[in-house]
Amino acid sequence: MNDETAVRAVDARKSYDGTVALDGVSLDVREGEVFGLIGPNGAGKTTLVRALTGTIDAEGSLELFDGPTRESDRSRVGLLPQEFGPPERLTARELVAYYGGLYDESRPVDDVLADVGLADDADTWYEKLSGGQKRRACVATALVNDPDVLFLDEPTTGIDPAGRRSLWGLVESLADGGVTVFLTSHSMEEVERLADRVGLLRDGALVAVGTPADLVAEYGGPARLVIAGPDVDAGAEPLRSAGFAVDVGADELVLGDVTPSDLANAVTALADADVDYESLTWTEPTLEDVYLRLTGETFEGAFTPGASAVDRADAEVDAGATGAGASAGDAAGATGAER
Numbered sequence: 001m002n003d004e005t006a007v008r009a010v011d012a013r014k015s016y017d018g019t020v021a022l023d024g025v026s027l028d029v030r031e032g033e034v035f036g037l038i039g040p041n042g043a044g045k046t047t048l049v050r051a052l053t054g055t056i057d058a059e060g061s062l063e064l065f066d067g068p069t070r071e072s073d074r075s076r077v078g079l080l081p082q083e084f085g086p087p088e089r090l091t092a093r094e095l096v097a098y099y100g101g102l103y104d105e106s107r108p109v110d111d112v113l114a115d116v117g118l119a120d121d122a123d124t125w126y127e128k129l130s131g132g133q134k135r136r137a138c139v140a141t142a143l144v145n146d147p148d149v150l151f152l153d154e155p156t157t158g159i160d161p162a163g164r165r166s167l168w169g170l171v172e173s174l175a176d177g178g179v180t181v182f183l184t185s186h187s188m189e190e191v192e193r194l195a196d197r198v199g200l201l202r203d204g205a206l207v208a209v210g211t212p213a214d215l216v217a218e219y220g221g222p223a224r225l226v227i228a229g230p231d232v233d234a235g236a237e238p239l240r241s242a243g244f245a246v247d248v249g250a251d252e253l254v255l256g257d258v259t260p261s262d263l264a265n266a267v268t269a270l271a272d273a274d275v276d277y278e279s280l281t282w283t284e285p286t287l288e289d290v291y292l293r294l295t296g297e298t299f300e301g302a303f304t305p306g307a308s309a310v311d312r313a314d315a316e317v318d319a320g321a322t323g324a325g326a327s328a329g330d331a332a333g334a335t336g337a338e339r
Ligand SMILES: Nc1ncnc2c1ncn2[C@@H]1O[C@H](COP(=O)(O)OP(=O)(O)OP(=O)(O)O)[C@@H](O)[C@H]1O
Pocket: 016, 017, 019, 020, 021, 039, 040, 041, 042, 043, 044, 045, 046, 047, 048, 082
């Protein structure tokens, strides 16, 4: 990454028949940076991608490589639109070759197909590819001109987990090679993994921009401990007496602002009160929490399954082994938790 600006919007505005899609968006993306754009359906992500790539007109200043988007060198730009319906009666190879033919110079088609994991399906009709394979073929059309800036509008929708990971690896290697990537996605895992910085769009306005870690620190909220089981509500009062803030849900207790050093105390309070439970899950905030908090979206039981769950047996063993004065390190170690 360097300090040159690859993508810039200054006060970008767009309305469709009275519907405000972009309400004054300003952002800069540096060369070699992976920028992730997130936001609810209808927030304006696709509209911003279209404005930045010049596929729609918008008010404000839209720039690529320090010049107006409309005047930019198209051969330096790759675009995977959210909706893309190429001719079906072409093989994957012919499709990518067709797009390659639109440029004076393009990459060898088979190399591009190999990059997206379609080497073995190069001669399959587009219409006979699976949904995920079609999406990969579409990604290949965006790569064939070897772009310096690549716009990917929900690239992994419909792609299976292994294919998704291989596409993530591809994006990472493109970024390592200096390609600027502007990515929209509804997968917080994808954005958290790939993006150097993330922007959250809501109602056409950019409400937060930062590195995933900074956004999580600022907006993610506290770590939580979720205690689950049909009889756990009996643990609410003992845990409150032990100093925890406790929310009682359906077959679960949610303890807010729990640090690793608090875990053993919670286990001990449950054991002392003879409360039965099936699982303990300690969860650090993630980008998904940031998203939910900043968009105001929520859903019943909106607790992300933890990265660090202990089953009851392990918890009891650890509580028993360390006694009432269990150390923070022991408890955190039992969950594999990291701060
Ligand atoms: N061609 C269009 N004509 C009329 N309204 C449109 C058009 N394209 C988008 N809109 C409206 O503009 C707003 C932003 O849409 P946009 O597709 O940019 O959102 P998005 O964040 O990409 O959504 P999603 O996550 O569902 O893809 C929405 O209210 C949408 O209905």
